[in-house]
Amino acid sequence: MLSAEEKSEIDHEITKFPVRRSACLEALAVVQRHRGWVSDDTLKAVADYVGMSATELDGIATFYNLIYRKPVGKKVVRICDSVSCFIMGYDKIRSKIEQELGIQLGQTTPDQEFTLLPTPCLGTCDHAPALMINDSLHRDLNEDNVAQILRHE
């Protein structure tokens, strides 16, 4: 079930489109903002609300990197693995983070603090290597500063 607040936020998004179902990604983003991720039940509720089948909406939800169909940690670390970051030392940064957090790409720490995911190019290649922690961007990473960034974010 969607909350009244979620429904009102989705209603606002729907006004931006000529067709109700076109707001489905916005609707997924709304519920994810409230709940942290999109469970099967949530997915079904969103599909009913915007007027499409749950199967079709799942095809869209799972298509996107930023819609989470599994629970994630409080802080989602997304490390850029594209070409400029590779040249500037992605591999070492990734190893350092995996060592600091004790998890591999795609995993969440047992205390649910951190999830580590790869991301394509973050569009800040003149300051590579780069990563994002939730909404904030961190650039010019090296093996020394990355541990500190994880601790202070």
Add this chain to the structure above:
Amino acid sequence: MNKPLTGHIRTDGEAIWIDDYLKLGGYQSLSVISKMLPQDVTKLINDSGLMGRGGAGVSTGFKMAAVPMGEKAATPKYLICNADEMEPGTFKDRWLLEGNPHQLIEGMLVSAYAIEASVAYIFVRGEYKLAIKRLEQAVKEAYSKGFLGQSLDMHVHPSAGRYICGEETALMNALEGKRATPRSKPPFPPAIGVWGKPTLINNVETLCNLPHILNHGIDWYKALSKGVNAGTKIYGVSGHVKKPGAWELPMGTTARELLEVHAGGMKDGYEFKALLPGGASTDFWLEDKLDTPMDFASTAKIGTRMGTGTMIVLDDKTCPIGMLLSLEKFFKQESCGWCTPCRDGLSWVAEILSAFERGDGREADIAQLERHARLLGPGSTFCALAPGAASPLATGLKYFKDEFLRHIQEKSCPYANHLHR
């Protein structure tokens, strides 16, 4: 005024908000177009020689002129700004979006007037959090000043992270709330676009040019360039150079000038080996192409492409096969899965390149990769993702043959910076 797009962008990281934008002469192009017929605006843009800055380099005026006009044209018509910047190695639109969001809105008002669009969307990357925030704020300001809300409504659509959404027809499916697979072309978006209506889709940098062309005219605009195509271009350099960055420079600046003057040359201890001139989807260039003017026509003349104009430099300490693997892994992951050469082919390409990096490469694999580069090429798929993936692969195989052989002989990657997983 030789940097019309970026000259006013603040160096402290703050955006130019509405009051400052108006003081700088912002939204003046609206009074210029108010004295013109929509068709005359399109003709002016066409005559200016502006070519799309998203990478393909199609004439902007040509695309505008393809939108049906007059009473018989279907309505509403839509204008979409493609701000889904996700081409690896490309970081130019972020600068414009974060630094001067009103310039983009003004450019969209000009374009919407020319094609008589009544609704506009800014389709922006989900990861560009600051840009999204600033665009939303700027749109709100433009409504409160009355620039928006009269003849044009504008919405910001934050995407959720898929490269294929930057492809025009996939973008339209995404906006309609469908899975973002590309559509068959024709019909092209100006005829039948989003929600079946006439739709014009332009890149951020392209749209940001429009107010300046209207304000200063086409002679001024053409004189900004020192190449074949008109205007300025935002170029960038990343990799092991002394001063990586992005700069607005005359269109037609050579790759050598970008690398040696603006980026300050290679960092101490690193030698130049090759570069990709404009993102992951372009051919490798060796030193012999460095004096090519970076514009659409000059690069086409030598059988290659400028792409987005933000170059990625490969040095002598980084494994060229590791770089290829990083590129092809990206394309494999971002394939929407619709067409077989792309969905299946790219997985094999990444797997074979990965075998070379592990030390398991065989000579027969080189021929197999060459075959894939051909099968991924233009004409076999709905969209340009696979041909884009084929560009660095085909040229990498041509230029780095010795490197492949060395990996086979040594049964491992000889480079310090390689990609082993």
